[in-house]
Amino acid sequence: MNEINQKQFLKNFKEALELEIENEIQLVDNFKKFNEWDSLAQLSLVAMIDEEYKVELKSEDLDKLNTVEELYLFVMSKL
C-alpha cells in the first residue's frame, strides 16, 4: 500500500512541476535543485497537494523540506 502511495505521489509531483518525461525522479532527490523549481512551481505544488491530499503546504513548512521523500512524509503526516 505504502509503495503504491509513494508511486502515485511521485507521479503527482512530476505532473505538478511539469518535469520532462525522461527525467526520472527518486524519493531522495532534492527538488529545490531541479531546474524547474521556482516560485511558480511552488504554486503548482501547493495546488496539487491541496487537490490530491487536501493538505495545506505553507512556505514555512516547505522551507524545512528538501527531498521528495521529506515532502511525501510531511503530506502523509497531515492526512
Add this chain to the structure above:
Amino acid sequence: MAFLKFESVGIKGLAACVPANKVINRNYTEIFSADEAELIVEKTGIEERRFALPGTTASDLCFEAANNLLDELKVDRSEIDALLFVSQTADYRMPASAIILQDRLKLSKNTLAFDINIGCSGYVYGLSVAFMYAQQEHIRKVLLLVGETRSRVYSPKDRTTAFLFGDGGTATLIEKNKGLGVSNFLMGSDGSRQNLIKIDAGGYRNPSSFDTLKEKITDVYGNIRSAEHGYMKGSDVFSFVLREIPGNIKTLLRRAEYDWEDLDKFFFHQANKFMNDYLVKKLGVKVEKAPQSLQKYGNTSSVSIPLNVVDHYGGQRIENEAWLFSGFGVGMSWASAIIQARDIKVLPIIEV
C-alpha cells in the same frame, strides 16, 4: 458573524477608466529575460497591464470614471450625499482623497466624504458601506470610487511581483429604490496573516528613512526591493485563498438562500489566472459564468471586480441578474456579496 442583508438599495451604474499606457508583459524585459517573462505570462495569464503615467493618480482615474458616469446617467450632482474613495494608493497621507474629489467633481459641501484603506477585498467592503448609507432616509445617492496605482507599489526588480499589478479607477452609483431587491454580504479578516502581502516601511511603525529606501537583494533568486516596496508571498496567499474563500462563498449562499444555479455571473478578484482558474474549479463554477479580465489589466487590487464587470458588460443595460462578487487579499481580508443587478447601466471603459 459579519453577514449583512440589504433591501431596496442597489447599484444603478458602473464606469471605469484605465490609463492608455499599455505595458506588454512579454516585452517587459528591461530587467528580466524574455524566457522568464514568457514563463510568468504563461502561468499568470497576465498578458498586459495599464500603467498610469507619472503625475496621474488613482483619484485622477476615478475622477474621469465618475465624470463619465454622472454625465451619461444625467445625475444631478447635488443629489450625491455620500462619496467614498477606496484605495491604498491615495494622493496624500492627508487629507483624504475623497474630500478633494468632492470639490473636483463639483459635489455639494453637504456631501459626506472619506477614504477607505483596505486592498483587494475593498470593492465589496466599500459597497457594503455605500449600501448602509443609501438606506438612510436623507442620503439620496452614494458615489463609490475605487482606484489604485498598484504599478507603483512593487519593485520592478522583484520577479515575484513585477509582472502582476496594474492601474485603474472605477465609479459605482448606488441608490435606494423598492425595485432594487435584496443583497447579501459576508466578510472576514485574519490579521495573523498580515505578513503575506505587505509594505514594511513608510508608515508610522517603521517611518520612511534613507535606510528604508535602500534597495536590497531579498532572496536566493536575487530579487531586489526596498522596505518601502510591497512584497507578496504568492504561494501562501494561494493557500490562504484555498482555505478561506470557498467556505466564505458557500456560507454566503446558504445564508442568503441561493443555489449556485441562481447566480448568473461570478466576478472574482482578478489575482492571476492560475489562482482564479483553480478557485473556479474548486467551487465547481462554470467557466463561462466567471469572466476574466486579468489578461488585459493584471491584478488591480480593489479595482479588479468593478473593472471586470465593466470589461464584461460595458455598453449594456442589465435588466435582472444575480451576481456574486468576491474579493480577497492584503490584510488578509476577504468579502463576498450576492447582488441583485436590476436595471444597472454599465458604461464602456474609457482611457486617459
